[in-house]
Amino acid sequence: MTCVWQSLFSGLDRNDRRSVGRCTALPRVLKSNNRKTSRVTVNGDSLTQQQLAENEEAVRSFNVSSINGGYWCSAFDPFICLYAEHFNIRVVHTFHTGARITYSVPDARYEIRLRSSRGHMSFRGTSR
Numbered sequence: 001m002t003c004v005w006q007s008l009f010s011g012l013d014r015n016d017r018r019s020v021g022r023c024t025a026l027p028r029v030l031k032s033n034n035r036k037t038s039r040v041t042v043n044g045d046s047l048t049q050q051q052l053a054e055n056e057e058a059v060r061s062f063n064v065s066s067i068n069g070g071y072w073c074s075a076f077d078p079f080i081c082l083y084a085e086h087f088n089i090r091v092v093h094t095f096h097t098g099a100r101i102t103y104s105v106p107d108a109r110y111e112i113r114l115r116s117s118r119g120h121m122s123f124r125g126t127s128r
Helices: 003-011 014-020 023-032 049-061 064-069 078-087
Strands: 090-095 100-104 111-116 121-127
Touching: 003 023, 003 078, 003 111, 003 121, 014 023, 023 049, 023 064, 023 078, 049 078, 078 090, 078 100
Parallel strands: 090 111
Antiparallel strands: 090 100, 111 121
């Protein structure tokens, strides 16, 4: 069950997908590029120093060998923050409740759209 990683991988452009290799390598790539994501805003708000530190720790402590067991993506997700900053992409994540979370970086190269139900995430498209 790797729907989160498949959705994020599907959103990457051809060159970024090539740099990652396979969808199952994405968490490892992100973890190896872990950092405080100070360029990211979430719904227009900058992250606090506490949020930056907690996100960095969450990625650092993630067991990449557990990806087949699923990943519980949150509404304020450390991996999506890192993904947005690392690949310089805006991510719009809509939940089944209608809540929309937008992870932005200055001068994003493109936007990807994700949708989540209670237990599944899907890639919905890109805007260039």
